[in-house]
Amino acid sequence: MRTFAGISTSNGFVRGPVFLYRGQGELPIVEYVVENGKEEEELLRLRRAREEAKKDVEGLIKVLEDRGNEESKIFESHLMFLDDPWLQELTEKRIRVDRLNAEAAVKKVIAEQRAIFARMNDEYFKERVRDIDDVERRLLTSLSGFERTLKFELKAPSIIVADDLTPSETVQLDRKFVLGIATNGGSKTSHVALLARALAIPAVTGLKDITEHVHPGEEVLLDGTNGLVTIRPTKEALEKFDELLNRQRTLLEEDKDNKVAGSLKDGGEILLYANIHPGVPVEGLKEVGARGVGLYRSEYLWLNREGVPSEEDQFEAYSEAARIASSLSEKGSITIRALDIGGDKLVRGISKTENNPFLGNRSIRYLLTHREVMKTQLRAILRASAYGDVWMMYPMVSCVEELREAALVMEEVKRELTEEGKSFNKNIKVGAMIEVPSAAINAEAICRHVDFVSIGTNDLIQYTMAADRSNEDVAHLYQPTNPAVLKLIKMTIDAAKKVGIPVGVCGESAADPIMGVLWVAMGVDMLSMSGTYIPLMSRMFKNLSRAELDDYAATIAALPDDSSAEEILAACRKWMEKAIPKLDDLLLL
Amino acid sequence: MADTKLTKEFTLLNKYGMHVRPAGLFSKLASGFDSKIEVEKDGNIVSGKSIMALMTLEATCGSVLKVTAEGEDAEEALQALEDLVLRKFDIPDEQ
Numbered sequence A: 001m002r003t004f005a006g007i008s009t010s011n012g013f014v015r016g017p018v019f020l021y022r023g024q025g026e027l028p029i030v031e032y033v034v035e036n037g038k039e040e041e042e043l044l045r046l047r048r049a050r051e052e053a054k055k056d057v058e059g060l061i062k063v064l065e066d067r068g069n070e071e072s073k074i075f076e077s078h079l080m081f082l083d084d085p086w087l088q089e090l091t092e093k094r095i096r097v098d099r100l101n102a103e104a105a106v107k108k109v110i111a112e113q114r115a116i117f118a119r120m121n122d123e124y125f126k127e128r129v130r131d132i133d134d135v136e137r138r139l140l141t142s143l144s145g146f147e148r149t150l151k152f153e154l155k156a157p158s159i160i161v162a163d164d165l166t167p168s169e170t171v172q173l174d175r176k177f178v179l180g181i182a183t184n185g186g187s188k189t190s191h192v193a194l195l196a197r198a199l200a201i202p203a204v205t206g207l208k209d210i211t212e213h214v215h216p217g218e219e220v221l222l223d224g225t226n227g228l229v230t231i232r233p234t235k236e237a238l239e240k241f242d243e244l245l246n247r248q249r250t251l252l253e254e255d256k257d258n259k260v261a262g263s264l265k266d267g268g269e270i271l272l273y274a275n276i277h278p279g280v281p282v283e284g285l286k287e288v289g290a291r292g293v294g295l296y297r298s299e300y301l302w303l304n305r306e307g308v309p310s311e312e313d314q315f316e317a318y319s320e321a322a323r324i325a326s327s328l329s330e331k332g333s334i335t336i337r338a339l340d341i342g343g344d345k346l347v348r349g350i351s352k353t354e355n356n357p358f359l360g361n362r363s364i365r366y367l368l369t370h371r372e373v374m375k376t377q378l379r380a381i382l383r384a385s386a387y388g389d390v391w392m393m394y395p396m397v398s399c400v401e402e403l404r405e406a407a408l409v410m411e412e413v414k415r416e417l418t419e420e421g422k423s424f425n426k427n428i429k430v431g432a433m434i435e436v437p438s439a440a441i442n443a444e445a446i447c448r449h450v451d452f453v454s455i456g457t458n459d460l461i462q463y464t465m466a467a468d469r470s471n472e473d474v475a476h477l478y479q480p481t482n483p484a485v486l487k488l489i490k491m492t493i494d495a496a497k498k499v500g501i502p503v504g505v506c507g508e509s510a511a512d513p514i515m516g517v518l519w520v521a522m523g524v525d526m527l528s529m530s531g532t533y534i535p536l537m538s539r540m541f542k543n544l545s546r547a548e549l550d551d552y553a554a555t556i557a558a559l560p561d562d563s564s565a566e567e568i569l570a571a572c573r574k575w576m577e578k579a580i581p582k583l584d585d586l587l588l589l
Numbered sequence B: 001m002a003d004t005k006l007t008k009e010f011t012l013l014n015k016y017g018m019h020v021r022p023a024g025l026f027s028k029l030a031s032g033f034d035s036k037i038e039v040e041k042d043g044n045i046v047s048g049k050s051i052m053a054l055m056t057l058e059a060t061c062g063s064v065l066k067v068t069a070e071g072e073d074a075e076e077a078l079q080a081l082e083d084l085v086l087r088k089f090d091i092p093d094e095q
Helices: A037-064 A072-082 A083-095 A104-118 A123-127 A130-145 A169-170 A191-199 A235-257 A310-328 A361-368 A371-387 A401-418 A437-441 A441-450 A457-465 A484-499 A517-521 A532-541 A547-557 A565-579 B020-031 B051-055 B073-084
Strands: A002-005 A008-010 A015-020 A157-162 A176-184 A204-206 A219-223 A228-230 A269-275 A295-298 A333-337 A389-394 A431-436 A452-455 A501-507 A525-529 B002-011 B036-041 B046-047 B062-072
Touching: A002 A525, A008 A191, A008 A295, A015 A176, A037 A072, A037 A083, A037 A104, A037 A130, A037 A191, A072 A361, A072 B020, A072 B051, A083 A104, A083 A457, A083 A517, A083 B046, A083 B051, A104 A123, A104 A130, A104 B020, A130 A169, A157 A389, A157 A441, A169 A191, A176 A191, A176 A219, A191 A204, A191 A235, A219 A235, A219 A517, A235 A333, A269 A532, A295 A310, A295 A525, A310 A333, A310 A371, A333 A565, A361 A371, A361 A389, A361 A401, A371 A389, A371 A401, A389 A401, A401 A431, A401 A441, A431 A437, A431 A441, A437 A441, A437 A484, A441 A452, A441 A484, A452 A484, A452 B002, A457 A484, A484 A565, A517 A525, A517 A532, A517 A565, A517 B062, A525 A532, A547 A565, B002 B073, B020 B036, B062 B073
Parallel strands: A015 A157, A157 A176, A176 A204, A269 A295, A269 A525, A295 A333, A333 A389, A389 A431, A431 A452, A452 A501, A501 A525
Antiparallel strands: A002 A228, A008 A204, A015 A219, A219 A228, B002 B062, B036 B046, B036 B062
């Protein structure tokens, strides 16, 4: 038996036969000196090969785009490599001056670049050498007339063991046959790692030389959660691993049994919704049990394009998202967040340079000072409300005046649409995000002017503590469990209850097993998070009852108000470990 | 009209810095201008129109790049490139 320790890259446990992928091997490239006077011919050959390679990449981009695959973007950059004027100059010089054949010239030039990457310190940067390998290979295969298509011949479900995979290799994996992935190189950020996590395939990277020790077809044990791969296991190791597999199976089966995600063990239920943004394909939301869409980040329609999206562009995107949301459940509503820009989200042609962007003309403030943009968006959202249960919310609300003013604009837009005979939901629900301390402090007044509120914990914490968590010198002050933060959240929840409107949380903390459960214990009706976290949160709630949640809230509320954030977090953990004895198991995946 | 030569410093704000996609987008945008565009980091100066050269700078998040544009459309070029950097290259996962 031998166990290889690498980097835990994608959680999960799997046992299966090895598909040893030795890479495509070195191409048998011949190097020679070009006859005097034939340099131009050689340059022409290089140019033709480049065009051919570009056509291949363009074809691949088209295929990926049709599949709605975001990875097409990476290959746009490969086209830039093929067109790179500096690389061309270096390569052509090798041909003209050294009279190398085109293949040898390409190899030499790329080898020089590869050496630069080998000397880099940043892990993420070092990984990008795979893209360069990819581009080199395309040029060389075109030049030498080798077979240009590449296929993994996966005939049965297998664990892929490889040195590393280039982006081109990764996108061609036949996903239904990939049980797990183990690579010599790579890290959490390599291309194959990103893919493994997106597809929830267990993966371990950084295993150094595992390809030298495994045989094709032999069975190995892959533990993605702890970053381990075991070959030729002893009987005991095998039994232990099977035990883990059982625990995993039970978990997954229980997840499947969770027909209603977010059920409590006493039958109550917590509404779990998904966060989505335009331009990113939505897959598997129904499978994970998302009730609907709790946060649709409309600003991505502005971020991913040249120019401003028209009313029709927006209407199309919103109504399509509304249709997806209503297919998720009977309560399949979609909450569209109005344009949330400013701060660190800047939009071409819109954003101005501000001295203090986080305290600047953000979000609802921007909309109210740019009526045309606001009206266009409201028109599109209202029109989409004819296609599903559409709710809309304003981000960054800091006072009631803003809501009053926004309501007037809404009335005006509704009137226009009625005159034009366009259909829309006249009673569309309008909400406010609570992410500015002033809105939390005066939450009751805010609540009286809206149909629902959603707490944006990321900004609320940062504004309350006046600490930017991306600044490492003050990141320790970004404290979700600071007593002041908890007070503001409590005030917001109590205000919503008193006025009688729903209150949700859509910040990152909604997907945190400790914090997300605490928000619900404190009275939040719904959590919205990235779909991948819904099974985890579902598992947590299935092991808790309303009475236990009340006890959780009471335990934390009883802590002295001079407790540190760390002390409160420790108390949360302690409570959770006591309430759920098999907590470790739940966090396995 | 005499060519203008302008220099501006940009700080990279996106999560992973000037890696494949950002360098591709930067060089593509730069290539659309007639001006000569150079990018300097830690004393290394490379062409802003070459994705390969840009990547060799190993410019991670927080790195400061000194960008120089020389030509009739220098001002426009610098403005457009700065916008791209400030918008974190419009990459959703790196905002």
